Amino acid sequence: MTQPQGSLEGKVALITGASSGIGAAAARVFAREGARVVLVARREARLKELSAELRAGGAQASYSAGDVQDSGDVEQAVAHAVETYGRLDVAFNNAGAGGELGPLHLLEDATYDLVMDTNVRGVWNCLRHQIRAMTHGGSIVNTSSVAGLVASSVPAPYIAAKHAVIGLTKAAAVECAADGIRVNAIAPGLTRSEMVEDWLARVPGQEARSKASAPQNRMAAPEEVAEAAAWLCSDRSSFVTGATLPVDGGRTAW
Template structure:
């Protein structure tokens, strides 16, 4: 995959140290973007930044905990200071939480999942949109999940959080539609990442069960989700905003 889909664009990626975020860094840079990688695990970011630069891409990284509003704002300022503007953002950082029945779920799990997956998107979207308003527009893609569209067992905080991400996406899309900013979401199905691999380890047979419910019968590679996000960030879909794009092998059709 090498094209000009994102040529000339400066794109910030949160949760870029692994999984879909790291895949997005590779895919976006292959599509011509200048990428700014943000996550808590700086060592991994530095390694990935070096990998991308070795391939001729323009890339930089910044430490960022999305649950800290000041950290999120600092990451946006870093992108602007390094490259002069911000054209796109992929708000991908998130956690899975425990797979526990609701009546046994602790408040701490609920609070942590909501803090990362919802407040983290909120914390990032505000400075990102402010930067895009300063520079004439842009595009935001938030990473939700098929769990933001349907229910799955024993994951109530995660489901609530991913539904909330879709709500934030639609609210921002409506609010900034006439100011040159598009806001969309991807809703991945089962995708290979540290979160899903952890779930599979702790729940033997879960991957096979989920795959049996997916028309394509398999788990997605993170690059497949990243490719959808790249298209949503590009100028190829200028009339698309407020959309939630399932990247799920047909799961939500069931």
């Protein structure tokens, strides 16, 4: 009997925010599913370590350190993927920033700028360069959040940014459909990551309240969210574009 192929077998995938959390989990999941992965984040040492781990496990993996706020860094990462592996088939735009906690009227401009420039301009930069490189079609998944669907306890700039990610996703999906490029978003709920852990540590009792806000009453492992992104990136979701998939333990069902 032949072994079944992975859902991303033979595809070249670029993953941003790959140094930790959902992005690092996606690197492992995508590689397991057969993709050749290019990892992008600001922390080069972590990218080097993770790509070495993936290669030791038999995957093809490389990295391009950079900040998605910088269009030139994104262009360089996309060029690296094409030059190294010959094409770009898949992109998971996961890099994000949470910013400071507090009511919007007390937040400084610097917080708003960081959150919007990373979460919105970052996706904008990624989409432009990735779409240009996907000359044979492809699939792009952007990380939004349940905060992109409903208001929650997170700061207002983050909620605004994640709503904007969904808007960019829909616009790109419509524009690119004729070129064979699908564009979707995921909306993770409470997920164990550096950003979430930092938020919870600063607000006593918030973890229990956040867990109780969803029917499953727990926090997701990053791998659970990465699995949803891998499905949307694969040909198994071939008739899905312009959609936002909640991965939230039922949070937005209530």
